[in-house]
Amino acid sequence: MSEDSALLERYQAVQTRIARAVEQAGRKEGSVALLAVSKTKPVEMISALAKAGQKAFGENYLQEALPKIARHPELEWHFIGPIQSNKTKPIAEHFAWVHSVDRLKIAERLSHQRPPELGNLQILLEINISQEASKAGFSPEEAMKAAQQIAQLPNLTLRGLMAIPEISADPQQQRAVFAKMKTLLQQLQAALPELPLDTLSMGMSGDLEAAILEGATIVRIGTDIFGARSYPATAL
Ligand SMILES: *Cc1c(COP(=O)(O)O)cnc(C)c1O
Numbered sequence: 001m002s003e004d005s006a007l008l009e010r011y012q013a014v015q016t017r018i019a020r021a022v023e024q025a026g027r028k029e030g031s032v033a034l035l036a037v038s039k040t041k042p043v044e045m046i047s048a049l050a051k052a053g054q055k056a057f058g059e060n061y062l063q064e065a066l067p068k069i070a071r072h073p074e075l076e077w078h079f080i081g082p083i084q085s086n087k088t089k090p091i092a093e094h095f096a097w098v099h100s101v102d103r104l105k106i107a108e109r110l111s112h113q114r115p116p117e118l119g120n121l122q123i124l125l126e127i128n129i130s131q132e133a134s135k136a137g138f139s140p141e142e143a144m145k146a147a148q149q150i151a152q153l154p155n156l157t158l159r160g161l162m163a164i165p166e167i168s169a170d171p172q173q174q175r176a177v178f179a180k181m182k183t184l185l186q187q188l189q190a191a192l193p194e195l196p197l198d199t200l201s202m203g204m205s206g207d208l209e210a211a212i213l214e215g216a217t218i219v220r221i222g223t224d225i226f227g228a229r230s231y232p233a234t235a236l
Contacts, residue, residue, distance in 0.1 A: 004048050011036075011049060011225050014208075018219065021212035032212055035078055035201070037222035040229045043068045049225070050075060058099070058220055062087050069094050080162075080201075080220060082136055089113045097122040099162040099201050099220075102136040104149055111153035120157040123150070124201050129181055130166035137163070140184055147188050151195055160199030160217070161185050167206070174207045178214035185215075 015034065022032055037058040038046050046057060046068060057072075059065035060081025069077050078097040088109040091098060101107050101123050114121045125146055128137035138146050143161070150158050161184060165177040181202055189197045203211025203219035211219055223229065 007045055007048055007226070008052055010227070011052060011054070014221050014224050017208060018212065021209040024209075025213045027212070032216060033218045035080075035218050035220045036225055037080065037204075037220050038068070038226060039064065039081070039222065041226045043071050045226060046072060046075070058222075062090055066090065066094060085109060092121060093118075095121070097124070097159075099124045100126045100136070101150070102126045102138065104146060107146075107150045107153055107156065111156045114155035116155055120155055122159050123156050124160050124162040124199060125150070125158070127161050127163045127181065127184065129163040129177055129184075132166055135164065140180070143184055144188065144191060147192060147195075151192060158195055158197065160197050160201070161188075162201035164204075165202070165207075169206075171207075171210050174210035175214055178202055178207075178211050178216065182215040 018032055018034060022029060033056060035056050035058045036049055036054050039060040050072060056076040056078060058078040058080040059068065065077065077095045078099060079091050079095045080099045083091065083100055083102070083106050085105060088106060092110045092113040093115060098110060098121060107123065110121055110123065125143060126137040127143060128135045128139055131139065147158060150156065161181055163181050165174070168174050181200055185197060185200055199218060200216050201218040201220060203216045205221055205224035208219045208221065
């Protein structure tokens with residue numbers, strides 16, 4: 001089997017898992033978007049998936065992402081990695097979405113640096129839902145105030161929440177954490193009805209089913225599409 005056909009087979013298998021979980025959850029067909037997380041993988045793999053119809057790609061490292069974006073400006077690029085404040089300008093200029101907004105200062109810089117002619121940058125608040133000391137993100141208690149402040153900023157549209165929960169192999173445990181994210185989003189929706197808060201970015205290769213059962217609208221899948229990475233993700 002050629003490398004490309006193995007890639008397309010894994011991609012198809014992930015799409016099937018998503019469709020099954022959507023059905024099992026009793027949710028509408030097409031209500032969960034697949035973000036293909038291409039970090040550390042060559043642009044040729046992105047080209048092959050784009051040809052197969054995949055539109056949205058996630059990247060964690062700016063230096064690595066920029067040449068890929070230059071090759072495929074027609075795709076929808078999502079920044080999902082940790083953000084240093086000196087990197088916000090190129091992120092604001094080259095991405096359509098940012099999932100990893102973890103402090104107000106980052107949102108302010110993205111707002112200021114987003115070229116207005118590109119339209120609003122779509123952003124998600126990263127929530128440290130498992131309350132791990134080592135992880136970035138707003139605590140669940142901080143989310144409301146942050147959302148209210150970020151809602152005021154020009155050139156950004158706050159769309160919802162993102163989380164990278166503590167790794168667990170137990171589906172019940174996975175679901176319990178994702179359910180907390182859903183409740184938090186519902187609280188924000190009730191308090192800020194003027195915002196289009198329609199997005200829950202949660203679920204990766206090992207827990208996409210649990211995330212979809214609890215309301216994920218974007219799942220971020222790397223390994224199960226592209227294969228194992230030869231160097232680890234700094235976000236994990
Ligand atoms: C790497 C990464 C993913 C993809 O993880 P896999 O387990 O390889 O599917 C998803 N989200 C974030 C934030 C990541 O850094």
